[in-house]
Amino acid sequence: MQRTIITVTGKDTVGIIASVCTYLADNQVNILNISQTIVDGFFNMVMVVDVSASPKSHGELAGGLSEIGEKIGVKILCQKEEIFTKMHRV
Amino acid sequence: MIEFNEILETNKMIEEEKLDVRTITMGISLLECADTDIGKFNAKIYDRITGLAENLVKTGEEIENEYGIPIVNKRISVTPIALAAGSAAKSPEDFVSIARTLDRAAHTTGVNFLGGYSALVSKGMTKADRMLIESIPEALSATERVCSSVNVGSTRTGIDMDAVKLMGEMVKATAEATAENDSLGCAKLVVFCNAPDDNPFMAGAFHGVTEGDAIINVGVSGPGVVKTALAGIHGENFEVLCETVKRTAFKITRVGQLVAQEASRRLGVPFGIIDLSLAPTPAVGDSVAGILEEMGLESVGAPGTTAALALLNDQVKKGGVMASSYVGGLSGAFIPVSEDQGMIDAVEKGALTIEKLEAMTCVCSVGLDMIAIPGDVPASTIAGIIADEAAIGMVNNKTTAVRIIPVIGKGIGEKVEFGGLLGYAPIMPVNRYGCSEFIARGGRIPAPIHSFKN
Numbered sequence: 001m002q003r004t005i006i007t008v009t010g011k012d013t014v015g016i017i018a019s020v021c022t023y024l025a026d027n028q029v030n031i032l033n034i035s036q037t038i039v040d041g042f043f044n045m046v047m048v049v050d051v052s053a054s055p056k057s058h059g060e061l062a063g064g065l066s067e068i069g070e071k072i073g074v075k076i077l078c079q080k081e082e083i084f085t086k087m088h089r090v
Numbered sequence: 091m092i093e094f095n096e097i098l099e100t101n102k103m104i105e106e107e108k109l110d111v112r113t114i115t116m117g118i119s120l121l122e123c124a125d126t127d128i129g130k131f132n133a134k135i136y137d138r139i140t141g142l143a144e145n146l147v148k149t150g151e152e153i154e155n156e157y158g159i160p161i162v163n164k165r166i167s168v169t170p171i172a173l174a175a176g177s178a179a180k181s182p183e184d185f186v187s188i189a190r191t192l193d194r195a196a197h198t199t200g201v202n203f204l205g206g207y208s209a210l211v212s213k214g215m216t217k218a219d220r221m222l223i224e225s226i227p228e229a230l231s232a233t234e235r236v237c238s239s240v241n242v243g244s245t246r247t248g249i250d251m252d253a254v255k256l257m258g259e260m261v262k263a264t265a266e267a268t269a270e271n272d273s274l275g276c277a278k279l280v281v282f283c284n285a286p287d288d289n290p291f292m293a294g295a296f297h298g299v300t301e302g303d304a305i306i307n308v309g310v311s312g313p314g315v316v317k318t319a320l321a322g323i324h325g326e327n328f329e330v331l332c333e334t335v336k337r338t339a340f341k342i343t344r345v346g347q348l349v350a351q352e353a354s355r356r357l358g359v360p361f362g363i364i365d366l367s368l369a370p371t372p373a374v375g376d377s378v379a380g381i382l383e384e385m386g387l388e389s390v391g392a393p394g395t396t397a398a399l400a401l402l403n404d405q406v407k408k409g410g411v412m413a414s415s416y417v418g419g420l421s422g423a424f425i426p427v428s429e430d431q432g433m434i435d436a437v438e439k440g441a442l443t444i445e446k447l448e449a450m451t452c453v454c455s456v457g458l459d460m461i462a463i464p465g466d467v468p469a470s471t472i473a474g475i476i477a478d479e480a481a482i483g484m485v486n487n488k489t490t491a492v493r494i495i496p497v498i499g500k501g502i503g504e505k506v507e508f509g510g511l512l513g514y515a516p517i518m519p520v521n522r523y524g525c526s527e528f529i530a531r532g533g534r535i536p537a538p539i540h541s542f543k544n
Contacts, residue, residue, distance in 0.1 A: 079158035
């Protein structure tokens, strides 16, 4: 398993989750966990995904997600899990 | 599994508090390039540097993208050139030709600085050492990315006062050689006492003779993260304050450790050390002065500043040491003036003087850094400032350094703009009483009594 963290932040609009999830499904990325909130119209989503079955490299996936983000007006980050586990786990 | 609030905390550090990895520096030994022919030597070092560091910038960028952490600089440090070129260079002009080669190699590999145009002369100077030092003004004015450093003293050897005198003159000459760029050459020149062999930060980085063929050293940063953490515990006692700095330093360093291990693995070059440093930039919120003020000082420079800096420096080390398998370099808090908006503000409102900065260097990680002084300050006075800093380092068993810029044609009350990470600086007054007879004595200051530990 190769876990990657996707964070989506920006102004709420129709179809954010749908666009992101469709892209992930099309690229064989499996979603393991999702948390999503909206505070004062501000959309905030964190996804934990497994990219081990995806034919695309990390750079390609990150680039694709970033493009989708630009289209729907949100910011999408795609980071390998280790940066978080290293920082917060001894 | 990682919790969502932890993910958001990390990303907030990166996006809002300017957490970054300040530099991945590849240390490269040039000892194997030794040759008696200067042309052959230049060709060999160019090939060696561009060969080993071919993928350094690309790898740094890949790591940056995959983990979402900015890696601000990718750099190279090399064996002190006075040693590597000892038999090849027969004149200061030969040394300048090496500086040009190093600059070319820096451009080819895409790194923004290359350090190691250096001499280690803490006890005495060889002919090559002296020629390299005499070539520094021309070398730094003829190149863009080459950085130079000279180690003039150590706790084990004392201080080479002949070298101190010469460096006073060379700092002045470098300022004059780069006068049309506001004496920018001096921003690329550091005079050390107890220089570390594995420092990844410029301008003082060089690949020490105790090191292997090549190595990856990483410098972390994050003053903004520490400041934000302290803002959350306003008014709490020193125990809470210190714990908070330590915990934050741990988190910052873990990111550096991850980046260092990845860079080392991908480049096939051993991991050397993490330099646990709080390195400020002129960006708002990325200031070491800001941390000290958050601790409760009205302005950096006020009474209490040295104590606040001492505890900051110590807690950064205590938190960072556990987060990394190898720690080295300068490790601590940097207090450059021009690269820290809080320091600049303090100087401009008269709260911070060179004398207070000197006191602060007794407890911070390095020394008098990026300080602009009037262009008419005599070379002997600059040598006196260097001698004072070297003495602090020698007696206290710590690294100290001087990176001071006598700005030719400018005086107190004026400003100098260096641009980019180097920032801008108000020109600070220097004590006008001289020390030329003291500096002119020649010889060396013996090693202090506590160096005799055997």
